Amino acid sequence: MVDGVTLTMGVAGSKLEKALGDHFPEGERYFGLENFGNTCYCNSVLQALYFCVPFREQLVEYYSNNKSQGDGDENLLTCLAELFTQISSQKKKTGVIAPKRFVQRLRKENDVFRGFMHQDAHEFLNFLLNHLVDILEKESHKAKNQALANGPSNGQVNGVKQEPMVTWVHKNFQGILTNETRCLRCETVTARDETFLDLSLDIEQNSSITSCLKNFSSTETLNAEDKFFCDKCCSLQEAQKRMKIKKPPRILVIHLKRFKFMEQLNRHKKLSYRVVFPLELKLSNTMEAADSEYSLFAVVVHVGSGPNHGHYVSLVKSHNHWLFFDDENVEMIDESAIQTFFGSAQEYSNNTDHGYILFYESIGADKY
Template sequence: MFKKWKTEKDAPGSKGSGASSGAGSHAAGGASAAAVSLSGAPDAVGKSAANGSAGLAAGGATAGGASNGAGATKMVAAAANGKELQRKLDLNKIYQDDDYDESLEYKVINKDNPELPYGDGSDKIFGMENYGYTCYINSIMQALYHTGELRKAILEYPPRDAAHPRKRKLRVKGEKPRGFVAAVQAQAGVRAPVNAPKNDAPLGNPIKKPGSKVRNMFSHGSDEASRKGGSDRKSMNSSYSSTLNESQRSGSSGVADSGSDSAGGGYPPEDMELERTTVARYPLFKALGVRFYLNQQSNVTVVGATKNPADTSEQRKRHALTHGPIINLDVSFSAQYGMRPSVFTSVKDAFEAMAENSAKKGVLSAYYLLDMVKKKNANFRGAMHQDAHELLNFVVNSVIETVGEDVRARGAPTGGDAGAGASAHAADAIGAMFSGILTSETKCLTCENVSTRDERFLDLSIDLQPNTSLTNCLRMFSHSEMLSGSNKFFCETCHSLQEASKTIKLKKVPKILALHLKRFKYSEKLGRMVKLFYRVEYTKTIRIFNTTDDAEASDKLYELYAIVVHIGGGPYHGHYVSMVRTPKFGWLLFDDETVESIDESFVFRFFGDGPGLSTAYLLFYHEVADPDNYEKRRVFNGLDDDEDTENFNHQPPGAPGVDGSDNHSTISTASSGKSKLRSRLGFNFMKL
């Protein structure tokens, strides 16, 4: 992560090698040259030292062996030295900030939308660092980032000033160096530069980072030391590790690469059939540089791939952190937006840093966002397991309120003020995505007068029943409730307390329907909150039927696109992961720093009665714009193999798919049971 710096030493390998013709002198010469490279030598010198150290050592040992037997011992020691120095050189190269094309800083890559000149971020995949207890933030942020309409609205607000364009966030290096960078460099013997790089963009208030849990991830030995980060991982890891046999847990835990070289020093061979099937549907996988081989969970690793397929999830997380690239977002860019630092500006910073990054994939370290959430809401300040549903409400509410206040502060839109009009439109668009209206209808059973009361909502909290479905839970949500006895209703017509029936219906349904499955309930018998493992089946599509007669749109069709899963036995500990369907990459599993490509069938395994502790907690459904066309495309077309189906569904380039994505995503795989994609369902870390 540091820029290359110059050294006063002269690094040519000949300086050390020319001192003596013996084995020890040659070995020392190679080691000296490599050490100079580690202290900051230019690339050419570094390569010379790296390539020459082992050779000089071997050559010297041969010459020395001709004169006495001690040369063989020196040769072994020198070869080991050379291998260790090569490892350190590789580590040093990871954190050197290579030059990039500065012409990209203002280059417009999206000419169709002047508000998004640097792209909309739909082609980027980034994991998010877990600071030991922040998986609830990571899971919600991934679901929100991959909600296309929301991401677009946040990136577009406030409107850009065409006369004063801002730099693209090609790289965000932060105000302070990453904690694990210092840890890795200390082990590798890398000397930090005197002048650490600063962000070249206007900054807000830089913050002081605490000791990151990742420092424990670089100690040699078992993975137990790397799992001390926080209580939210312990539950998942203990159950996870119990399902693995000894051979699966035997992956190495090196510093430079958490995976062992199981394939002759390189990565395992790719599954060509798996690659062909996946790339045929989602061509942009090629741009990510993904290697198509199955990891320990029988999924394809997108971020955090190691050389050993048997490496555990924690080893892949460590690999993702050590190899990056890392977006070190510990500062605020709110000054660029003409706004004060807030939850909205922090979310916008994170979205822009990922959408505009020069890399297609990597890891986001959003510490400033974490700090802002804690600052604005005291409930999230403790280093304890938090509720992802509470965070979702807080973030969405904060975004809507901040944008609304900023629109009012900038002034009401006028006929000639296009910028103010665009701002007001953006505020309305963000608010309308999640916001709906509930109507409480109370009917007096004496006079039959009906009184109504409207209430806005951002998500629906659904009570659960054993062995049921999501549709039935929604039906029970609008089930009539009798108000009698001590709970009688005061009728304005009768002017007295009367028995009544109360029904809750939807008067306005939002574009994004977020459903909260109330898994946590207070147990009077135990005197504490417990987790409900009721089986609740959810489907790919649902129709909202419990609407009022005067609803704006009744019987709407929604499609599932994101799930937040809670892993754990109770509300006070556990782990959150999210699964999101992206238009350009299909279903992805986001587990903090790592990202994996998963099959769609894998998503429907968290109904609540499985063998482990994994249950769906939050469901995100997106309104289907064209339900008639959507239903037609779901009907079986009568073709029996992938090739015929692909030819049948072929469209001209640029033809839109069902969800507005490229046409490749609409290619059906009718015989996918024969495909290697289905083989990825055999084992997964949430099948505990």
């Protein structure tokens, strides 16, 4: 067993096996993750990513191709790939794994996560995906430089700007937004594309993901002090601005902005608003004619009344079963129970378990 990974098998594990019985998916593993002092933010996101199957498969393949490198080249990517490989290759179907090496590396890479304070799961997810991209890009550039040093340039023309590298992290999570601005004087439309790995949405009481997405793409008028400089008119003009999803990602990650800074309180407050997130989601405001359809497969839930304390758990769909991951504990839950994580219709409620990060997979996405 790799150093830093311990295994236990408890009552919860055997209970889960008993609950699934003959329906336990062939080759699948359901392991809880040990908490190393307020690392639930990390554990909940890792479970959601583990059950993003194409991403998991790429990591396991990466580990298989790079495991001979040794500890000298250890980084966050190798630690994550090692962890996912450890889980997927267990002989037992259920149990608990201690992701010690990954957590140690995370704390070494980013001092935000170095202490034992409560951290934000979305901030961790954002850091992790971007950091993995950085590592893959550096490895690609290193391999290209070595290839150039060892032989001819293979027809490369000096001075030609290279296209940005598209890693398998991009292929899974990256989408493209288009920021359109229309001058109201000359009707010229200026469009600027930008990439995203997740969408952060403002939320309102008693709303839905569909309405939040609609508000995200709603038209905003730029006037008074916010006028737009139109290149064609060569002057500041009133304009209309909107953000649209130009190219939807394979895995759509939606972050609900539940923590809002309240100036009168001089602190962040958690919004416990009821926001309905469907099991099946259609993106109808893309630039393409056809709708993009998605299926929900994971939810990271924040439990607690504020941003600086509380707990994170995750709900995961695997082989048509829904599972509840709470650090070391793994249980089966009914699909109907997901509704309890929508939020509260009242300002104050005893229920503090709210959906915070949603993971949707594109229906019918081609495997690459």
